[in-house]
Amino acid sequence: MADDTILKRTMAEEVADILRGRILAGRLKAGEPIRQEHVAKELGVSRIPLREALSQLAAEGFVTLAAHKGAVVAPLSLAEVEELFELRLMLEDGLLARAIPHMGEGDFAMLDALIDESRAPDGLKRWGELNWRFHEVMYLPAARPVTLKLLRRVHDNIDRYLRLEIAMSAEGRNRGYREHQELVELARARDIAGARKLLAKHITATAENLTATLKVRAET
Amino acid sequence: MADDTILKRTMAEEVADILRGRILAGRLKAGEPIRQEHVAKELGVSRIPLREALSQLAAEGFVTLAAHKGAVVAPLSLAEVEELFELRLMLEDGLLARAIPHMGEGDFAMLDALIDESRAPDGLKRWGELNWRFHEVMYLPAARPVTLKLLRRVHDNIDRYLRLEIAMSAEGRNRGYREHQELVELARARDIAGARKLLAKHITATAENLTATLKVRAET
DNA sequence: AATTTGAATATTGTATACAATATGCGGAAA
DNA sequence: TTTCCGCATATTGTATACAATATTCAAATT
Numbered sequence: 001m002a003d004d005t006i007l008k009r010t011m012a013e014e015v016a017d018i019l020r021g022r023i024l025a026g027r028l029k030a031g032e033p034i035r036q037e038h039v040a041k042e043l044g045v046s047r048i049p050l051r052e053a054l055s056q057l058a059a060e061g062f063v064t065l066a067a068h069k070g071a072v073v074a075p076l077s078l079a080e081v082e083e084l085f086e087l088r089l090m091l092e093d094g095l096l097a098r099a100i101p102h103m104g105e106g107d108f109a110m111l112d113a114l115i116d117e118s119r120a121p122d123g124l125k126r127w128g129e130l131n132w133r134f135h136e137v138m139y140l141p142a143a144r145p146v147t148l149k150l151l152r153r154v155h156d157n158i159d160r161y162l163r164l165e166i167a168m169s170a171e172g173r174n175r176g177y178r179e180h181q182e183l184v185e186l187a188r189a190r191d192i193a194g195a196r197k198l199l200a201k202h203i204t205a206t207a208e209n210l211t212a213t214l215k216v217r218a219e220t
Numbered sequence: 221m222a223d224d225t226i227l228k229r230t231m232a233e234e235v236a237d238i239l240r241g242r243i244l245a246g247r248l249k250a251g252e253p254i255r256q257e258h259v260a261k262e263l264g265v266s267r268i269p270l271r272e273a274l275s276q277l278a279a280e281g282f283v284t285l286a287a288h289k290g291a292v293v294a295p296l297s298l299a300e301v302e303e304l305f306e307l308r309l310m311l312e313d314g315l316l317a318r319a320i321p322h323m324g325e326g327d328f329a330m331l332d333a334l335i336d337e338s339r340a341p342d343g344l345k346r347w348g349e350l351n352w353r354f355h356e357v358m359y360l361p362a363a364r365p366v367t368l369k370l371l372r373r374v375h376d377n378i379d380r381y382l383r384l385e386i387a388m389s390a391e392g393r394n395r396g397y398r399e400h401q402e403l404v405e406l407a408r409a410r411d412i413a414g415a416r417k418l419l420a421k422h423i424t425a426t427a428e429n430l431t432a433t434l435k436v437r438a439e440t
Numbered sequence: 441a442a443t444t445t446g447a448a449t450a451t452t453g454t455a456t457a458c459a460a461t462a463t464g465c466g467g468a469a470a
Numbered sequence: 471t472t473t474c475c476g477c478a479t480a481t482t483g484t485a486t487a488c489a490a491t492a493t494t495c496a497a498a499t500t
Contacts, residue, residue, distance in 0.1 A: 008287050008288060008491080010287045010452095011453075011454070012453085012454095013287075035480095035481075037481075045454080045455090046454060046456075047455090048268065048453080048454055048456095049453075049455095051272065051482090052272065052453095055275040055276060055279070056275060056279065058279075059275070059278075067228050067229070067230045067233075067482085068230075068460080068462060068481080068482055068483075069462070069482080070482065080366060084366070086314065087367055087370075090310045090314040091310055094306065094309070144306070145303075146300060146303050146304070146307070147303060147307055147310075150370070228461080230483065232483085232484090255451075255452095256451075256452070257450095257451075257452090265484080265485090266485045266486075267453095267485090268486095269483075271453090287453080287491090288452055288490080288492060289452080289491090289492070290451070290452065
């Protein structure tokens with residue numbers, strides 16, 4: 001019984017996964033209210049597990065709850081997204097520094113493979129997911145599970161915003177891939193200072209690429 | 221109607237506050253299971269709002285939930301506490317750098333007052349709370365609400381461990397107060413680099429003070 | 441004796457029913 | 471017309487009842 005993969009999942013968890021998926025995919029748009037009875041009937045469950053799922057999603061930052069007013073898909077302001085990028089930088093900077101000394105050849109190989117996968121034509125749609133997996137694999141050797149879980153939530157919330165509001169430009173994506181590759185090379189050379197500097201540039205560039213486009217849109 | 225302080229609170233929120241308080245105060249000890257029916261009857265509510273409160277607390281890291289097995293007060297391993305201290309450093313380093321340029325005389329005065337209050341004889345019992353308030357006031361000018369909320373959770377979880385396992389030594393506390401004071405002075409001088417360096421020393425010293433004592437205890 | 445099986449019990453997960461609160465609309469008063 | 475009140479409706483919050491799962495402990499088998 002090494003891998004008890006068929007673990008007992010509760011309805012609430014199931015529902016939470018479904019709704020999270022819809023929010024991340026953009027099927028549920030920011031600001032949209034979630035009527036409990038309606039969704040419960042649609043999914044074939046009662047409101048009780050649905051409410052617990054909503055609590056979970058609220059904790060993850062995907063919905064906001066107000067007493068007697070219900071749940072709405074959490075709207076992210078531009079300021080909040082910028083703050084999330086700053087959070088990324090704070091967390092990833094620390095994780096990268098702690099991860100590099102513990103990376104092995106297996107890690108580098110996996111990172112290379114992920115970069116290749118990102119460059120594949122169908123990698124475009126899965127940009128958010130692949131980008132996360134790259135960073136996740138990169139920070140796994142740091143052995144900081146709590147921090148990593150936190151970071152995942154930050155990435156997800158950023159992705160949701162991206163998916164909703166804007167697609168990243170082709171140049172932006174290519175630049176991202178190049179920087180990923182350089183990041184791996186610096187890690188291979190155990191150049192912690194260099195890698196941290198590049199990571200900072202990488203994240204702030206992504207943030208600016210995004211927010212600049214958003215500001216232009218806001219003016220139209 | 222500027223401050224609608226008597227906002228409608230739900231039973232679930234009330235229960236969550238009560239349980240959180242008990243956990244932070246150490247009345248509910250780490251590893252202790254929480255029987256839903258028992259607690260619900262004691263608090264005079266049904267299990268439904270209690271369950272929602274437990275979800276909330278789980279999201280905050282105070283309890284862990286397992287399907288069909290119930291809730292237990294989350295046990296914190298030494299490794300996790302050390303990781304929380306690292307998280308503190310990652311977050312607070314970024315917040316401090318962003319806060320210092322926006323601090324005004326009012327902020328400095330409030331910080332001084334908090335240090336005095338910490339030194340008061342009755343400040344001993346409220347060490348955790350006062351320590352948090354000092355750091356909170358310090359980072360408020362950074363205007364990063366999401367990050368600050370996250371940081372509060374980290375502090376709370378660390379405090380819980382402290383309260384439960386160990387009281388900080390008198391020398392440790394005094395050193396902490398001195399460093400708080402120096403921190404304010406460096407901020408007054410807008411010496412960001414110096415303040416960051418001291419903050420790193422401050423947090424790692426606190427962590428080591430704690431974990432060293434813990435390791436000694438583990439050997440007995 | 442040690443291990444296993446399985447029914448009895450305890451505990452959690454979910455559905456249904458009811459209570460409390462918010463929302464929307466129509467009419468009355470200014 | 472505009473504003474404000476109050477009732478009707480919709481929606482959320484909570485209690486009770488029931489179903490599903492886990493735990494316990496004693497008997498049976500080796």
